[in-house]
Amino acid sequence: MKRLVFPGKNFPVYVFDTYEEASLAAAEVVVSEMKKKPEFLLGLATGSTPVRLYRALIEKCRAGEISFSRVKTYNLDEYYPIDPKNEQSFLAFMKANLFDHVDLPKENIHIPNGAATDPAAEAVRYEEELLAIGGVDLQVLGIGSDGHIGFNEPADEFILPTHLVTLTEQTINDNSRFFRAKSDVPTHALTMGVGAIMRAKKCILIANGKNKAEAIRGAILGDPTPKNQASALQFHRDVAFYLDKDAASEIL
């Protein structure tokens, strides 16, 4: 593992040989933070990136090292529109990859409702839940190949509250691997804005693979810009990056 710190950038970047090592190191952070506070507020991400981290959390929970019984989870985003029962929904993803395997009470799960009839009202409802907690204790993040965090796509501005977003062609292409056909990928999503992500007390961003290298370079070394939404994290008070060497290849 290499720990990189860049001049003028006030956060650590950890580079590992493999995705597995990066995930396990990130899992250690989640576990040690969870142990400090049973009523932990945990911000979660979907996508293939956090899957290994979630498997480590399941193992730690099964071993009795951590418990989710008093944890509340807050997911970054959900496709819109989508039936939460659809196996492509982010709720279904979270159940399959974490929730169904740990002692997390159902009522402690928070995620935008992809089946809400009025997405604007649903965005307001979710933002009110997020504002009520004042910020999660720890937010797990992946990054899109276009630099998105949550589904905050490249734009002319940072949108702070939860909102409905139109997915970019690049994101639809990236995510089509989870669907039978590209045309099945929803074109919209409800996402936490950058505001709730910045309110997290701690953020850890995991990235692996060459297709993330350019987005990671912009996020870490570029001037902060809404064209790379992850670059907002440069202003976060406690953020760390966990990368495999491919994702770090443009910053080494």
Ligand code: PGA
């Ligand atoms: P991925 O998605 O983990 O499936 O690459 C990451 C993201 O879109 O944030």
